[in-house]
Amino acid sequence: MKTVELIMMLAFASGLVLALYKVYLFLPQKPLADDDTTPESIETLERIMVECNNANKHLDEESLFQMMTKHHDFDPKHFWRFNENRLRHLITHYRLKEPNFRR
Secondary structure (H helix, E strand, O other), rough: OHHHHHHHHHHHHHHHHHHHHHHHHHOOOOOOOOOOOOOHHHHHHHHHHHHHHHHOOOOOHHHHHHHOOOOOOOOOOOOOOOOOHHHHHHHHHHHHOOOOOOO
């Protein structure tokens, strides 16, 4: 190998290592305080959903959403991303455990 090729290869390798290190530093290292996708948060939302659904039968999704957001255990700062679309996903996820939920 020539000296120029060796210098270019070392510069490329060191640039690649530096770039990968910068990407690693950019990625979050700890869970965020308002992450509502953790299993604990999903369980809390499911419990609130079931309580609200059992309190009033025959609710449409919009009414269920309104009841859930007014529930005393619902934290609007933690679940700030919660919307009706997320509720539909939550219902679908809960139906894996209870197939007859809201049918």
